[in-house]
């Protein structure tokens with residue numbers, strides 16, 4: 001839409017940012033009959049498509065293919081030398097993005113009934129904004145500007161042209177030596193991917209474990225797996241400075257050691273994208289971490305402006321951004337007060353093995369909680385496929401409801417979907433045991449964990465009393481049948 005047309009009338013909903021939250025918010029609002037303008041300053045599709053989920057999973061697919069080929073001998077399959085063609089791998093990653101891009105394009109958005117524009121939005125008042133300087137008035141707005149890679153304050157870092165999850169996808173070839181700074185989800189995924197593709201990877205984490213926030217045992221299993229892949233995992237290694245010439249250099253660590261690199265990749269977290277938005281002029285408050293303050297209906301401190309996705313500081317996942325976008329747009333357009341529920345947000349680290357979790361922590365369960373752990377080495381499917389590294393852990397409350405879960409193993413993200421439903425809907429372990437599960441799958445351990453909890457109920461005092469009562473009643477009925485001399489049972 002040309003700048004002059006932006007201010008012809010007031011927009012029912014001005015949506016800022018065409019990532020997952022903005023795309024879904026704009027399309028839902030248009031479907032509800034609102035007059036919607038979606039404005040994006042870079043590329044429609046946002047981080048998930050261009051720099052996040054899609055490229056990282058495409059790179060991991062290539063990496064896992066290489067690792068599977070190298071490991072094929074254990075099944076008696078010989079594939080010869082495995083050669084990785086770096087530029088071809090990176091081209092395949094870009095191809096995956098291009099294949100998906102049309103779904104998120106301005107054409108697709110316009111087909112849903114919303115208008116689109118390119119440019120940077122800046123608020124100039126409570127219900128006024130500019131798009132690259134051109135005025136646009138709105139009744140309500142939805143802020144979906146996402147988050148950007150955080151850069152640590154590290155002496156010498158800027159001199160080595162560090163890569164981030166934004167820029168790593170424009171590499172034309174794989175580096176020989178890569179240092180990954182930060183052992184969260186992105187650091188682990190990209191560290192493993194590059195290592196499996198033949199890059200010498202050093203993964204430096206200042207904390208004493210990877211995946212802070214996940215079950216400590218899950219982090220241990222992943223650390224062992226990364227080391228087997230050849231990743232030099234350095235835990236408790238605080239970086240102090242970088243020295244280098246051009247892009248090559250050395251990351252110096254507080255313990256006196258260091259790691260040499262041809263490229264340095266920084267994955268130490270993300271900050272909400274709020275710069276230049278004019279949030280003060282709009283009366284939109286931000287928290288100490290820079291995230292936009294929202295209530296549980298996703299309304300900001302300006303009652304006419306809503307926010308969705310990473311910019312809110314809520315868990316930074318595409319599925320959260322999508323649910324947010326839907327909910328905020330519906331609340332804004334229809335005047336509802338639907339609330340966002342973050343009690344069952346699934347989290348997956350797509351390494352091998354995958355680490356997937358939902359709900360309450362399984363590592364340190366709270367009071368009145370039981371924990372059931374089932375190792376993957378007892379799952380027939382895992383044994384058959386020689387992929388027995390991992391476990392499933394369920395946290396169950398006093399009323400037998402599943403409150404949290406961690407799944408570590410192949411396809412853990414897929415296995416987690418059932419447990420996410422259980423946590424979000426308050427299902428009990430007997431709901432899980434009562435549903436037939438296909439055999440053999442990587443979901444067997446969670447079924448077995450639920451069965452273990454259910455068996456525990458049968459051996460509890462109340463369970464034993466109930467069983468005894470049923471057995472006695474059965475004996476009495478059979479005795480009555482015997483006395484009548486009848487073969488026909490009085491009861492089933």
Ligand SMILES: Cc1cc2nc3c(=O)[nH]c(=O)nc-3n(C[C@H](O)[C@H](O)[C@H](O)COP(=O)(O)OP(=O)(O)OC[C@H]3O[C@@H](n4cnc5c(N)ncnc54)[C@H](O)[C@@H]3O)c2cc1C
Pocket residue numbers: 016017018019020021022039040041042043044045046047048049051052053054056119120121122144145146147165186273276277308309310311315316317318319320321350
């Ligand atoms: C390496 C990596 C891997 C990931 N993998 C996964 C995964 O496997 N699964 C998962 O669920 N999540 C994953 N994520 C997280 C996921 O990408 C984000 O949570 C999601 O993209 C957030 O969507 P969003 O709509 O909030 O923001 P974004 O997708 O960041 O979109 C925000 C948009 O707003 C635009 N914008 C900003 N300011 C303005 C302005 N002033 N005017 C106009 N436009 C503006 C930006 O250009 C951007 O396009 C990953 C992230 C990374 C970095």
